[in-house]
Amino acid sequence: MTGVPRAGVVVTGTEVLGGRVRDANGPWLADRLTELGVDHASTVVVGDRPEDMRETLAWMAAQGFALVITSGGLGPTADDLTVEVVAGFQGRPLVLDEALEGRIAAKLEPLRRRFPDLNVDAWRRGVRKQAIVPEGATVLEPVGTAPGVVVTPAAGGGPTIVVLPGPPSELQAMWPDAAASQELREAIAGAGEFRVRTLRMYGMPESEIAETLRVAEAQGVDLGALEVTTCLRRGEIEVVTRFEPAAEPVYEALEDVIRERHAATLFSDDGSTIDDLVARALLDQGATIATAESCTGGLLAARLTERAGSSAYVLGGVVAYANSAKVHVVGVDPELITRHGAVSPEVAEALALGALRRFDADIGVGITGVAGPGGGTPEKPVGLVCLSAAMRDGRRLTRSVTLPGGRADVRDRSTTVALHLVRRLLHGEGERAATAA
Amino acid sequence: MTGVPRAGVVVTGTEVLGGRVRDANGPWLADRLTELGVDHASTVVVGDRPEDMRETLAWMAAQGFALVITSGGLGPTADDLTVEVVAGFQGRPLVLDEALEGRIAAKLEPLRRRFPDLNVDAWRRGVRKQAIVPEGATVLEPVGTAPGVVVTPAAGGGPTIVVLPGPPSELQAMWPDAAASQELREAIAGAGEFRVRTLRMYGMPESEIAETLRVAEAQGVDLGALEVTTCLRRGEIEVVTRFEPAAEPVYEALEDVIRERHAATLFSDDGSTIDDLVARALLDQGATIATAESCTGGLLAARLTERAGSSAYVLGGVVAYANSAKVHVVGVDPELITRHGAVSPEVAEALALGALRRFDADIGVGITGVAGPGGGTPEKPVGLVCLSAAMRDGRRLTRSVTLPGGRADVRDRSTTVALHLVRRLLHGEGERAATAA
Numbered sequence: 068m069t070g071v072p073r074a075g076v077v078v079t080g081t082e083v084l085g086g087r088v089r090d091a092n093g094p095w096l097a098d099r100l101t102e103l104g105v106d107h108a109s110t111v112v113v114g115d116r117p118e119d120m121r122e123t124l125a126w127m128a129a130q131g132f133a134l135v136i137t138s139g140g141l142g143p144t145a146d147d148l149t150v151e152v153v154a155g156f157q158g159r160p161l162v163l164d165e166a167l168e169g170r171i172a173a174k175l176e177p178l179r180r181r182f183p184d185l186n187v188d189a190w191r192r193g194v195r196k197q198a199i200v201p202e203g204a205t206v207l208e209p210v211g212t213a214p215g216v217v218v219t220p221a222a223g224g225g226p227t228i229v230v231l232p233g234p235p236s237e238l239q240a241m242w243p244d245a246a247a248s249q250e251l252r253e254a255i256a257g258a259g260e261f262r263v264r265t266l267r268m269y270g271m272p273e274s275e276i277a278e279t280l281r282v283a284e285a286q287g288v289d290l291g292a293l294e295v296t297t298c299l300r301r302g303e304i305e306v307v308t309r310f311e312p313a314a315e316p317v318y319e320a321l322e323d324v325i326r327e328r329h330a331a332t333l334f335s336d337d338g339s340t341i342d343d344l345v346a347r348a349l350l351d352q353g354a355t356i357a358t359a360e361s362c363t364g365g366l367l368a369a370r371l372t373e374r375a376g377s378s379a380y381v382l383g384g385v386v387a388y389a390n391s392a393k394v395h396v397v398g399v400d401p402e403l404i405t406r407h408g409a410v411s412p413e414v415a416e417a418l419a420l421g422a423l424r425r426f427d428a429d430i431g432v433g434i435t436g437v438a439g440p441g442g443g444t445p446e447k448p449v450g451l452v453c454l455s456a457a458m459r460d461g462r463r464l465t466r467s468v469t470l471p472g473g474r475a476d477v478r479d480r481s482t483t484v485a486l487h488l489v490r491r492l493l494h495g496e497g498e499r500a501a502t503a504a
Numbered sequence: 505m506t507g508v509p510r511a512g513v514v515v516t517g518t519e520v521l522g523g524r525v526r527d528a529n530g531p532w533l534a535d536r537l538t539e540l541g542v543d544h545a546s547t548v549v550v551g552d553r554p555e556d557m558r559e560t561l562a563w564m565a566a567q568g569f570a571l572v573i574t575s576g577g578l579g580p581t582a583d584d585l586t587v588e589v590v591a592g593f594q595g596r597p598l599v600l601d602e603a604l605e606g607r608i609a610a611k612l613e614p615l616r617r618r619f620p621d622l623n624v625d626a627w628r629r630g631v632r633k634q635a636i637v638p639e640g641a642t643v644l645e646p647v648g649t650a651p652g653v654v655v656t657p658a659a660g661g662g663p664t665i666v667v668l669p670g671p672p673s674e675l676q677a678m679w680p681d682a683a684a685s686q687e688l689r690e691a692i693a694g695a696g697e698f699r700v701r702t703l704r705m706y707g708m709p710e711s712e713i714a715e716t717l718r719v720a721e722a723q724g725v726d727l728g729a730l731e732v733t734t735c736l737r738r739g740e741i742e743v744v745t746r747f748e749p750a751a752e753p754v755y756e757a758l759e760d761v762i763r764e765r766h767a768a769t770l771f772s773d774d775g776s777t778i779d780d781l782v783a784r785a786l787l788d789q790g791a792t793i794a795t796a797e798s799c800t801g802g803l804l805a806a807r808l809t810e811r812a813g814s815s816a817y818v819l820g821g822v823v824a825y826a827n828s829a830k831v832h833v834v835g836v837d838p839e840l841i842t843r844h845g846a847v848s849p850e851v852a853e854a855l856a857l858g859a860l861r862r863f864d865a866d867i868g869v870g871i872t873g874v875a876g877p878g879g880g881t882p883e884k885p886v887g888l889v890c891l892s893a894a895m896r897d898g899r900r901l902t903r904s905v906t907l908p909g910g911r912a913d914v915r916d917r918s919t920t921v922a923l924h925l926v927r928r929l930l931h932g933e934g935e936r937a938a939t940a941a
Contacts, residue, residue, distance in 0.1 A: 111547070
């Protein structure tokens with residue numbers, strides 16, 4: 068990894084630093100930097116204070132970064148300071164770009180019409196502020212209202228700074244122009260090619276993969292040539308390896324060891340997530356799906372419909388939060404709830420079958436559990452979740468699991484467990500029940 | 505804000521830096537640091553590389569930070585390096601704490617039993633690795649499996665470093681011990697009191713609040729004594745102000761100006777979110793709620809059930825993604841869909857009424873829209889969402905909005921619009937329809 072240009076990301080905004088707004092730009096930009104073949108060393112989140120921004124830019128320059136990308140702080144309000152700070156840092160005066168001012172005003176016209184009581188002076192000042200750019204900078208045309216800029220140091224000998232807006236959709240739409248700019252290309256000249264491979268496993272503890280890495284090393288795989296990171300993510304183990312093309316055979320050798328040792332748990336070797344695999348299998352088989360969720364409250368349906376085009380296979384679902392909803396909307400036999408409790412494999416199965424019937428779907432999924440923090444008992448502790456996936460042909464898979472973490476963790480992980488059940492069902496697993504659906 | 509001890513957060517993990525795992529710890533720790541009265545200046549995300557971690561600690565020390573909190577890198581695998589790096593940075597050798605090793609092993613026993621095929625040697629090595637701590641450090645008892653440590657510089661004259669685990673539930677459970685430790689208390693001696701006030705507005709563009717700040721300043725409000733940040737968040741405008749107690753009258757003056765100018769849009773002045781307000785109103789009125797969602801695919805139900813105790817008022821919902829589900833599960837008249845289209849105020853109302861009837865709820869909410877990226881037409885563009893909230897007594901509020909951003913933004917913001925409709929309905933607004941529910 069020597070000789071590769073290094074890069075940093077600076078996310079600005081007191082609302083991001085304080086956690087009131089979740090940063091989506093740092094992670095997204097990280098992927099783009101990897102694609103460019105540069106070495107993304109760090110992301111710094113700072114508030115809307117000029118001195119903290121300047122301090123961060125100086126630190127990244129001192130580390131020899133070739134490229135710095137900033138996000139945020141381009142709005143119309145006085146606390147949006149990024150362009151001013153970057154201009155000062157790069158030694159360039161600020162100038163008004165009048166043509167740009169006209170283009171921003173034109174873009175904002177619909178907003179002005181939507182709010183007829185708008186203060187027009189305030190609006191004009193906001194437009195003008197966003198058209199003030201560092202002298203000699205390349206302007207990236209606004210997608211929303213704020214333009215971006217690419218700014219090299221006036222005196223040479225420092226990082227090229229790409230200034231992008233905070234709203235993720237604007238930042239992402241502006242990125243291709245930024246990446247194509249001559250200044251950015253020159254800054255990262257000499258970037259090599261990185262390869263990134265991702266393996267995902269489900270149903271084993273993280274210590275097992277640590278052992279596998281030790282075994283690989285003992286068998287002569289030179290792990291020094293690879294950058295391997297392992298992590299637990301939404302209940303799955305992810306092994307991501309970055310390497311230079313010359314190390315491809317080393318990586319292949321590592322992957323062979325992992326494949327051999329974890330054949331039963333390795334479910335993805337091409338970057339596909341469980342969401343991708345389930346969506347693909349549903350599309351391939353022309354199968355439709357419906358859900359009946361209690362503790363997850365709609366999160367599984369929301370996860371299934373996250374992707375564009377999911378209407379091809381998602382019919383819908385019921386959030387059966389109250390027992391009355393389980394009975395009257397999904398059609399669960401109240402007797403089952405009385406006998407086994409609302410959180411039981413029996414009720415999970417009844418929910419799956421009810422979803423299947425109610426929506427006339429090929430697959431039904433039922434989830435019921437104790438998300439906590441209250442409601443746990445010695446027999447049914449917080450974290451206990453019962454899940455079932457049922458297929459039109461009568462096959463079923465039903466599991467009870469005890470998931471770690473808080474309410475949000477339990478709810479989120481439950482959706483992962485459910486997707487793995489659906490995938491296995493779509494791959495032909497599952498026992499045919501005595502009484503078919 | 506002078507004289508206040510400064511602090512930084514270091515989030516470690518290549519999976520976080522690369523965006524495969526979303527960081528929840530930086531934002532959470534930011535709130536805790538504010539509570540402690542220290543000035544949280546920056547959060548740095550670095551990968552699992554010792555040199556980058558060391559570089560970050562050195563930068564924070566050079567800026568004179570009194571306190572640094574790290575999260576992550578305490579796992580059993582070889583890429584978990586935080587304790588080793590921090591020990592080196594603070595000039596303290598690593599030592600095995602055998603009693604701690606025994607306590608970790610006891611905690612991990614259930615995991616070992618859950619995976620009978622587990623490699624026991626690997627498991628033991630993982631336990632031992634997690635029991636190796638810097639000499640003289642205060643150990644924070646493990647909540648999950650990894651202990652935290654509080655480490656002061658052996659030679660004095662640098663930040664106290666608090667090392668916490670990556671899983672948010674473990675980090676959060678461990679925080680009280682960290683905050684109570686003598687080392688942390690000494691590091692931040694002299695921390696002053698900060699006050700933080702939050703105002704939230706809904707239904708106006710951000711430029712309006714910029715103008716209000718200018719007006720306040722023109723009227724003599726000394727904004728220099730306050731740290732005011734404004735941001736757009738999930739479709740709402742949030743104004744957060746931090747100040748020292750002496751500046752309380754200045755803040756009061758600012759709030760008066762904002763109240764006067766934005767009486768119609770200001771909905772929260774005590775930090776309450778729209779979620780809090782809706783939950784409180786439902787509980788106060790003893791009202792129940794049910795949803796029927798198309799484009800949001802369950803996100804509104806998931807948002808309503810995010811909070812513990814929501815089973816007191818959420819009965820459930822239907823995700824009516826396919827038109828067949830709208831008709832057969834919610835009971836929407838197919839004629840309405842044919843005549844007005846699935847995305848129409850008429851169908852939104854029918855969904856709201858259907859939810860109300862199906863679940864026998866006091867309030868029903870219907871959402872139907874074009875989340876994109878496909879499916880838009882000139883008359884019904886991507887971002888058009890029709891929403892309706894209906895009450896058992898016949899009152900209704902129905903709105904069509906065009907929301908900006910990508911698919912995820914449109915879906916998320918729709919839930920915010922829906923919650924504001926519900927709040928207004930619970931406050932007695934809404935027209936009584938000719939044909940009552």
